[in-house]
Amino acid sequence: MAAQKKDAFDTEDIKLAAFAKALAHPARIAIMKKLAEQNVCICGEIVDVIPLAQATVSQHLKELKNAGLIQGTIEGVTSCYCINTKAVEGFDKLLTKLFKKLDKCC
Amino acid sequence: MAAQKKDAFDTEDIKLAAFAKALAHPARIAIMKKLAEQNVCICGEIVDVIPLAQATVSQHLKELKNAGLIQGTIEGVTSCYCINTKAVEGFDKLLTKLFKKLDKCC
DNA sequence: ATTGTATATCGTAAATATACGATATATTAA
DNA sequence: TTAATATATCGTATATTTACGATATACAAT
Numbered sequence: 342m343a344a345q346k347k348d349a350f351d352t353e354d355i356k357l358a359a360f361a362k363a364l365a366h367p368a369r370i371a372i373m374k375k376l377a378e379q380n381v382c383i384c385g386e387i388v389d390v391i392p393l394a395q396a397t398v399s400q401h402l403k404e405l406k407n408a409g410l411i412q413g414t415i416e417g418v419t420s421c422y423c424i425n426t427k428a429v430e431g432f433d434k435l436l437t438k439l440f441k442k443l444d445k446c447c
Numbered sequence: 448m449a450a451q452k453k454d455a456f457d458t459e460d461i462k463l464a465a466f467a468k469a470l471a472h473p474a475r476i477a478i479m480k481k482l483a484e485q486n487v488c489i490c491g492e493i494v495d496v497i498p499l500a501q502a503t504v505s506q507h508l509k510e511l512k513n514a515g516l517i518q519g520t521i522e523g524v525t526s527c528y529c530i531n532t533k534a535v536e537g538f539d540k541l542l543t544k545l546f547k548k549l550d551k552c553c
Numbered sequence: 554a555t556t557g558t559a560t561a562t563c564g565t566a567a568a569t570a571t572a573c574g575a576t577a578t579a580t581t582a583a
Numbered sequence: 584t585t586a587a588t589a590t591a592t593c594g595t596a597t598a599t600t601t602a603c604g605a606t607a608t609a610c611a612a613t
Contacts, residue, residue, distance in 0.1 A: 350498065370460040502575090508591095521580095
């Protein structure tokens with residue numbers, strides 16, 4: 342029985358694609374790196390490092406947050422972001438699984 | 448000396464984002480998986496497995512090709528695609544580097 | 554109370570992505 | 584040669600993304 346045309350995508354593929362989409366912009370990669378470097382959650386120094394307007398950076402932060410890759414909490418007048426390790430691990434897991442498949446091939 | 452605002456993104460971040468973008472759609476994840484499963488390069492059976500019109504699948508294939516993740520060659524009336532292992536390895540390398548950073552944090 | 558600062562959100566313009574039917578192209582089969 | 588088949592490309596509609604300035608919000612400092 343060969344693989345048949347389905348009427349929808351696998352949930353796993355959708356999840357992985359969503360994670361990939363979250364990283365599909367250099368600004369968001371740079372944000373993740375910055376958050377990792379800082380080790381502890383940092384706030385809007387991110388804006389100072391990303392070559393985009395404050396509003397745009399805020400938008401990118403929101404997208405990473407929506408994807409679950411980062412968390413944000415308000416601390417007084419500032420906003421603190423940090424990496425959501427759990428989610429990143431989930432992402433890593435899905436990717437490793439994919440790459441393992443890819444390695445077996447060709 | 449703190450990190451300063453740059454006028455552009457890191458080349459590496461741009462590269463990684465482009466790879467991520469290539470996988471930022473469930474159809475393209477599914478295509479990669481299918482190509483990996485088939486082990487050898489396969490042709491348009493992909494169309495039979497992806498829940499999208501032939502033209503749309505062709506478009507997604509083109510994007511994966513443009514990103515360098517797959518290669519395509521014409522074999523008579525059919526078209527054969529296969530995974531570009533070199534590129535996938537490059538992607539994996541960049542990602543591993545990123546995730547290593549992320550793991551150190553929080 | 555007023556001012557300043559950090560950040561999010563709004564409104565919006567422009568670019569890109571997604572999807573599909575229709576069509577073009579190229580090869581094989583009859 | 585003609586017909587059938589596989590696939591790419593075109594044209595196009597719609598949705599989403601990206602970016603920015605302007606504005607709102609909310610706290611801190613004066």
